[in-house]
Amino acid sequence: MDLVAGIDAGTQSLKVVVYDPAGRRLVASTSMPLSLTSAADGSREQQPSDWVAALHACFHALDPSVRSRIAALAVSGQQHGFVPLDAAGEVLAPAKLWCDTSTSAECTQIMAAAGGVARTIALAGNPVLTGYTASKLPWTKTHRPDAYARLATILLPHDYLNFVLTGQRFCEYGDASGTGWLDVRTRTWSTELLRATDPARDLSACLPRIAAPDEVFDIDPAAAAELGLPSAVKVAVGGGDNMMAAIGTGCVAPGRLAMSLGTSGTLFAYADTPVVDPDGAWAAFCSSTGGWLPLICTMNCTVATEQVAAAFGFSTRDGDAHLRATPPGADGLVMLPFLNGERTPDLPLGKGVLAGLDTTNMTPAHIYRAAMEGATYSLKYGFDAFVRAGMTFERIVLTGGGSNSAQWRQLVSDVFGLPVDVPTQAEGAAFGAALQALWAVGRARGDTASITDIADQHVALAPQLSARPDPARTQAYATAYARFLRHLDALTPLYRG
The missing domain is CATH 3.30.420.40 (ATPase, nucleotide binding domain)
Structure with a gap:
């Protein structure tokens, strides 16, 4: 076979x-x-x-x-x-x-x-x-x-x-x-x-x-x-x-939203027609399946959490315990995690900023949470542009290394106010490439199945990894996200070059 x-x-x-x-x-x-x-x-x-x-x-x-x-x-x-x-x-x-x-x-x-x-x-x-x-x-x-x-x-x-x-x-x-x-x-x-x-x-x-x-x-x-x-x-x-992660998460039909939590963070949605923003708020890319893939990209995602973990001498595998030990909003600690510069928001000369330190939140756990929250808020910043353009979504499908964290899955669900699901195949991009190969070789052999058919047949979700938004935490994160945006507005002039 x-x-x-x-x-x-x-x-x-x-x-x-x-x-x-x-x-x-x-x-x-x-x-x-x-x-x-x-x-x-x-x-x-x-x-x-x-x-x-x-x-x-x-x-x-x-x-x-x-x-x-x-x-x-x-x-x-x-x-x-x-x-x-x-x-x-x-x-x-x-x-x-x-x-x-x-x-x-x-x-x-x-x-x-x-x-x-x-x-x-x-x-x-x-x-x-x-x-x-x-x-x-x-x-x-x-x-x-x-x-x-x-x-x-x-x-x-x-x-x-x-x-x-x-x-x-x-x-x-x-x-x-x-x-x-x-x-x-x-x-x-x-x-x-x-x-x-x-x-x-x-x-x-x-x-x-x-x-x-x-x-x-x-x-x-x-x-x-x-x-x-x-x-x-x-x-x-x-x-x-x-584009391959879009296939591997089943994001090959309108209305589906996928998020990849890797070294960089991405948020993308399939479209049958070009979705171009006159201000360039998102990347108006083509998909690799014949359609289009409006996409938000941040340049700092797991890189931020990994750097914090390394600085304090613990593994990211232990990160969830730090999240459980700290409240949403990290007791006022805010991180702009722009360690590589940033694309969303567009600050290529940006640097990482840690703000709001006091005697209660200057701990490894709080800083780790601030890094995870900051990486997620950057994606939320891009998501807001999708929403302003009239796009609507019912759920988020997560992939990438960050999706292995139960606390990060719940954080995404709470910050975005949407259910979060995770495919059984964790390597979304590699798996998507395998499915594209299956589709293409099938077409060469005369199979008429569409890429949507292929994805629907082979992309399965892991129910035990799903997360649903908690209204109380969603409100707490909304307050913290507003604080993140205030710091972003205040510091942006420093990094405009």
């Missing part, structure tokens, strides 16, 4: 899950850590060769009997990263990542050259925000001129792993939305924004073709041999990690 695999290349690790569609169960899961290089200027980079090494290690950790039954796979990857290739397919420089804030000035330059923020949104549906791929090109031209001169192909992280697997250079609409160059309304590259990025060069010549959501490719025989996979394996297009 055929199995499908999902690969998730994240910031902290690369994961592989193998799913049995007939038995509706995971048969294997492996993970390898990834290192990150940081610099004082906000640079955050990884070596693409490390992703490949982790990919090999993950597949070699699988039992050969499992590998031999894999019929199709797809890659989920961290969005916005820039992998520069030369004509021969060699990587020219380290990959600058989504959380890299060293290019914030280049964002401003590109939008100014395009005619301003409003004109940029009119051209593509999105402003060019810090972290988006577009800003990394002029930075590279200035700081790595030799690499820029030899640049032949611009790939995103998931595109690069697809290149390793298939030998072909292609991208897909969902992940391409996060470059800053794709007009999400027409699903075409904006020649004006490419020209604004570099008026002296035709960057369109460096962009790979955009593959259809259900397209499949043959695996390269050499890659199959190195991974111990059958030579007949098909590779689906995959997508950005948020």
